[in-house]
Amino acid sequence: MKVFVIGAGGNVGRLVVDHLRNANDEVTAGAHRQEQVDDFRKQSVKAEVFDLLKQPEEMAKQLQGYDAIVFSAGSGGKTGDDMTMLVDLDGAVKSMQAAELAGVKRFVMVSAIFAEDRTKWVTIKPYYAAKFYADEWLRHRTSLNYTILEPGGLTFEKETGKVTTDVSKSGGSISRGDVAAAVTASLHDDSSIGKVIPLISGQTPVKTAIDQAK
């Protein structure tokens, strides 16, 4: 599968690139900064600068011919930062519009746990709001074959290969590596299309968890 990863220079994105390569997908790393692109190229990964502040028509030129797009960009979720609006929300929506313009049907979004429930936005509320409105656009205003992954608090802990989609207790955390594994599993499992899948660390192998997600 030919996959374009938006936000490949980020802490989740670079692990997504690794996982997709290990799964023998043909990956292009779309990164914010030229130095990130250069780093990927040193590892023989196809990479290019992808600017979320551009217009969808310009973005679409870069997305021609791909089978799927992964959106794992994040402005950092800092408060008091215009980029929450312009990257996490508008950049995400423009990526969706660009995907549609380019004829790419499959779109995997890395969102955040409980983004859809305002009463659970405790910290970094503007970031959660951005994810909420971006996810709503993906679900209701596009015809993309989407999967929305909603990881809990992201950690740098060792990847375990095991997660759970049961976040009914009170959320939880998950390693970025396990999120990347779930992105890859979702792309290879069409039963995840049209689903919003919460994810925290757990006891179920990633592929099984994605396959059995409701």
Add this chain to the structure above:
Amino acid sequence: MKVFVIGAGGNVGRLVVDHLRNANDEVTAGAHRQEQVDDFRKQSVKAEVFDLLKQPEEMAKQLQGYDAIVFSAGSGGKTGDDMTMLVDLDGAVKSMQAAELAGVKRFVMVSAIFAEDRTKWVTIKPYYAAKFYADEWLRHRTSLNYTILEPGGLTFEKETGKVTTDVSKSGGSISRGDVAAAVTASLHDDSSIGKVIPLISGQTPVKTAIDQAK
């Protein structure tokens, strides 16, 4: 008509309250701060604190029994301000959801010129983005009888009673008083339902301009 004005303490909102009172509407001024509420009450205007950071279910309690809602709140459009996301976007959408919960069908939104066209967001881009996504929600995600007014650059100049909806040249400005007149005219003219109406200062009487808007 019984009208609840959200953002009544703002520079447009207080003029909307004046215009509606002059038109013999029964107005409640929903304001952000208690001191604004106190000021309205000194002028014998019914007023209450309306908090855009609350949940829609709580907001809805305050909106019961009204015929229409005007949203003219604004966080100030400053850059680097979380309130752009939480007030101008999420506060607006929660107001719509609250209106629906309360069974209020009519909703007049004070938006901003060219909010629907990203290529024209030159300054305060996060503010325009907030208005864009709020307007999109109103148009596509609610069943409210909406009118969206898109005034040009707001001035404190004298109200002229005359405007134009032709902004094809390159936009323009409009006095806040003329915006307030247009809000009132829209509420009293059901032909404005379902329309997005740009507004700058011009030569057409406000009522005529609203009535003839496409």
